[in-house]
Structures are given as structure tokens and as C-alpha cells.
Ligand SMILES: Nc1ncnc2c1ncn2[C@@H]1O[C@H](COP(=O)(O)OP(=O)(O)OP(=O)(O)O)[C@@H](O)[C@H]1O
């Protein structure tokens with residue numbers, strides 16, 4: 001037992017406790033002392049950035065799970081020409097740095113972007129949303145979808161087709177099958193894919209750096225505090241809060257789902 | 266109990282063949298009718314098409330063009346399993362892991378939108394029938410194999426299906442439990458009077474449960490008959506050898522009887538026979554050569570508990586099997602005199 005506990009404890013302190021403690025202490029060591037933490041809530045600049053960050057991450061996670069779940073199950077079930085090619089190129093976005101993804105969003109929805117040109121051609125206004133929440137959200141979804149789809153495909157392979165047949169033998173329609181068999185079966189995969197997606201969207205910097213000119217998200221604020229204002233304490237305080245909140249959200253999601261997962265195991 | 270099943274269904278397959286998309290011919294054209302309330306067992310070696318036949322009846326597979334499935338007089342060929350109102354029990358049980366035992370049993374009732382209180386009554390009734398009331402709130406992963414089997418049966422029967430289809434329901438259980446559950450299922454099916462199709466590759470199970478047995482091999486029906494017919498009048502060499510153990514002797518018909526290398530058997534049936542078959546239990550050991558029809562030498566002896574199984578060399582291709590006393594069997598190497606009951610002789 002102890003042999004398993006020790007490496008786990010070492011891992012946990014090296015990757016979690018020690019950095020977080022250090023960040024927490026540095027956060028309180030600036031000119032305004034521990035008030036750095038209360039400022040995050042009282043200063044609307046910081047607080048809005050915090051809300052924006054979590055809002056985009058949440059929207060990204062929900063959308064990615066929805067699309068990824070549908071596409072993943074579809075890809076696992078149906079064999080069609082070009083399927084293996086699709087499976088092979090699907091991981092492509094994961095190889096791109098965030099900046100490249102940001103650039104692609106600009107090409108799509110920027111001032112010279114495809115969507116703008118099409119909307120003009122159709123006689124409307126030039127549609128530009130690359131530099132808004134929507135642009136950021138698009139970039140994050142694009143980046144997170146492949147991993148989610150692959151996770152779902154792998155999990156869908158393991159679903160027992162007999163369960164579905166059993167449900168259908170009682171007259172279950174497609175919705176029953178989805179809710180009673182497929183969703184419970186995919187739940188662990190959805191949770192882990194969702195957690196990774198959420199954490200990635202919270203911390204993604206490259207995409208935000210390219211796109212977040214009009215909106216503030218926390219990674220950008222931290223970057224600004226750190227490099228431009230040289231306010232290391234504030235950067236640390238913000239980082240600590242970002243990390244702690246992310247951890248709390250993921251822990252809550254896990255335990256909320258965990259109750260039902262335990263029942264499903 | 267028979268009130269549990271509204272009215273039994275008769276099922277008819279007409280010209281049902283099945284070729285899978287990859288070209289595998291799983292089933293040759295099959296005609297079959299199952300009368301209302303009957304228990305029909307599909308028996309055969311692995312890969313012979315039992316599951317495919319069952320899935321055709323269930324509506325999980327479609328027969329090749331031209332094949333038709335009738336429930337009573339209604340053509341249900343194009344109906345999916347959702348519309349066929351049958352109960353299925355799978356070898357792997359296929360219980361919903363995210364639901365309790367009671368929720369599993371009540372699943373079909375929920376789909377039927379039965380009022381909640383009625384559902385509770387029905388669930389309790391089913392749990393009582395399968396004697397698993399105490400497990401109602403358990404999760405599926407907290408059940409033993411035998412308990413899961415009971416839950417699967419309760420779940421299938423809770424909706425009072427028109428017919429019950431079981432695919433090797435006992436194969437995953439150990440021998441002792443299998444015997445116990447086999448007896449229980451047999452009593453249950455008799456008391457319910459429900460039309461049942463039962464797939465197995467275990468001949469003892471087939472004999473014990475079936476009103477009729479279909480022996481299949483390589484996607485073809487070898488024989489359909491009652492367990493007694495299948496056992497005592499096998500229609501083909503395959504059936505003869507697949508069911509129970511069978512001895513075989515080559516020889517010719519002479520005025521004295523059937524003459525083979527080991528002696529002469531009492532054979533008064535007309536026609537030619539190059540081979541006769543008989544079961545070990547129809548061979549008796551006699552003490553003197555005077556009454557002997559066959560003579561052989563004991564090659565090997567296996568103690569089986571209630572009897573001893575002798576392999577006796579009679580100068581034919583394969584030795585014959587003879588049953589002997591459990592306590593004082595013949596010794597290996599000993600010369601053996603035998604008679605075969607005339608009724609037990611068959612030729613195919
Ligand atoms: N979906 C499928 N696609 C292609 N071939 C299949 C498919 N399902 C079954 N087969 C083939 O059809 C034949 C009959 O299979 P089936 O499952 O009916 O056998 P079975 O008698 O139930 O065997 P077992 O006792 O092993 O369960 C086998 O050769 C099998 O490989």
C-alpha cells in the first residue's frame with residue numbers, strides 16, 4: 001500500500017501542492033499584499049476577465065462534447081468510403097500551435113475572412129467576429145474536437161451492442177437507447193474528455209494571444225501583468241485563482257457525475 | 266401463473282436463408298414452425314447458425330430476399346425487434362449496468378408507460394417469481410452469474426411477451442448452477458406455457474428442456490424431433506454422433522444376422538446395411554462365449570462415479586464404448602463377451 005502511496009504523494013506534491021503554495025505566497029508578496037486576492041473580485045477588469053474565461057471554457061466544453069459525442073458515435077458505427085482517411089486527418093488541429101489556430105479563425109471570420117466575403121456577396125453586412133468571444137470559442141472548439149472525438153470513438157467501441165438490442169426488444173426508440181444505453185456507457189469518456197477540454201480552454205494562450213484584442217481573458221491578463229506591468233505578485237495571485245477555480249469546477253463536475261458513474265459501474 | 270402470458274404465439278419461418286454482407290452464408294433456406302406454447306431447442310456445434318436463426322425470429326436480422334417470418338398468421342418479416350413484442354435473454358445477460366435490479370426488471374414497463382404503481386406491483390411479482398426479492402436495490406455488478414441470469418429472465422418476462430427467445434442463457438455458469446437453473450427454467454416455462462425458443466450447444470440441456478429439438482450443422486437442419494426421436498432414431502450420422510455417444514460397426518448382412526469382425530449381431534431387418542450403430546447402454550456384458558454376439562478386448566477403463574466406461578477393441582476402426590459396473594469392472598486386457606439389445610440397433 002505504502003509503495004503505491006509514495007509515488008502518488010510525490011507526484012501530487014510536485015505537480016500540485018508545491019507550485020500552488022508557491023504561487024499563493026508570491027501572490028500576497030506584492031505592493032498591496034494579500035489584497036491582491038480581493039482585488040480580483042472588486043476590480044471589474046480582473047473580475048470580468050475571470051467570468052469571460054470561465055464562460056468561454058464552459059461554452060466550449062458543452063459544444064465540443066455535443067458535437068464530439070455525435071460525430072464520435074457516428075464514426076464508430078458507420079463504415080463509409082473515406083472513413084479511415086478522415087480518422088487519420090482528424091488529429092491535425094492538435095498539431096497546430098494556438099497562434100496558427102487563431103490565424104485560421106481570422107482567415108475564416110476576420111476582416112478579410114471567408115465568412116465576411118460571403119455575407120457581403122449575399123448583400124448583407126461584412127460579418128466579422130474573429131476578435132470576439134465567438135472567434136475565441138470557435139478556435140477552442142476546433143482545437144478540442146479531435147481529442148474528444150477520438151476519446152468517444154474509443155469508448156463507443158466498448159459499448160456492448162447487446163445492451164442496445166435488449167433495450168430495443170422492449171420497444172425502446174432511438175431516444176430511449178441514447179439516454180438509457182449510450183449516454184450511460186459513454187459517461188466516463190464524456191467526463192474525462194470534457195475535463196481536458198475545459199482545462200485547455202481555460203489556459204489556452206496562443207489562440208487568445210492572436211484573437212483576444214477586444215476581449216480580456218485571464219491568461220492574457222496574467223501575461224500583461226507579468227511582462228508589461230512587471231506586477232509579478234498580481235500575476236501570481238491571478239494564476240493561483242485561475243488554477244484553484246479550475247480545480248474546483250472539475251472536482252465538482254467529477255463528483256456530480258461520479259455519483260451516477262458509481263451507480264453505472 | 267399461466268395468466269402471465271396472455272395467449273401463446275405460434276411462429277413460422279418460411280424459406281429463411283441468411284447471407285451476411287461479407288458473403289458468409291450463415292443459414293441455408295430454413296422452413297420451421299413452432300406451435301403455440303411449445304419449447305423448441307436449437308442445438309448444434311459452434312458456428313452452425315443457431316444465433317442467426319434466433320436473431321431472424323427476433324427481428325434483429327433480416328432474412329435474404331424471399332424469406333418470411335410469421336407470428337401466428339401475420340407476416341412480421343419487415344418489423345424490427347421493437348415491434349415484435351418478444352422477450353430476449355442473452356448469453357451475456359445484457360443487463361443495464363446503470364440501473365438497479367428493480368429498474369432493470371421494470372425497464373420494459375417504463376417503455377410501455379405503465380402507471381408507476383402498477384409497475385411496482387409487476388416488478389415485485391417478477392422478483393418473487395425468480396426468488397430475487399432481496400436483490401431489488403442491488404447494482405448489477407454486485408450480483409453473481411446465477412443471480413444475473415434470474416434478473417435477465419425476470420426482465421424479459423415482466424412485459425408478458427408473446428414469446429421468449431433465449432441464446433445460451435446458461436453457458437456462462439458453472440456446471441452445478443447450470444443444472445439447478447435448468448430444472449428451474451424448465452418448471453417456469455411449463456407453468457407459463459409461453460412459446461419458447463432456446464439456443465444451446467449442450468445436448469443435456471436440449472434433452473431436458475425441449476418439447477422438440479432442432480439439430481443444426483453448417484447452417485442446415487439435420488433433424489427436427491422430440492428428444493426421444495433425436496436420441497433413438499437419429500436421422501443422420503451427424504445427429505447420431507453429436508447426441509450422446511454412439512458405437513459403430515462395419516459388416517455385412519448375412520442370413521445369420523449382421524456379421525462383423527467381432528461376431529454376429531441379431532439383425533432381422535430387410536435391406537442392406539454396411540454399418541450398424543448402437544448406444545453404449547444397449548450393450549450388455551455376458552459371462553460366457555455361449556451367449557456372446559460380440560467378442561473384444563478391454564483397451565481402457567474410465568471410472569465415472571456411477572459406472573465404469575470401457576473402451577473395447579473389436580477389430581473395427583474405432584473401439585466401442587461399453588458401460589460396466591462401478592465397483593468391480595473388467596480389467597484392462599481382459600477378453601469381453603457382449604450382447605446388443607436388438608431394439609438398440611440402428612442403421613443410417
Ligand atoms: N454479423 C456477422 N457477419 C458475418 N458473419 C457472421 C455474422 N454473425 C455470424 N456470422 C457467421 O455466421 C455463422 C453462424 O453464426 P452463428 O452466430 O449463428 O453461430 P452459432 O450457432 O450461434 O454459434 P455459437 O454456438 O458459437 O454461438 C458463423 O460462421 C459466423 O461466423
Ligand SMILES: [Mg+2]
Pocket residue numbers: 315316317432
Ligand atoms: Mg451463438
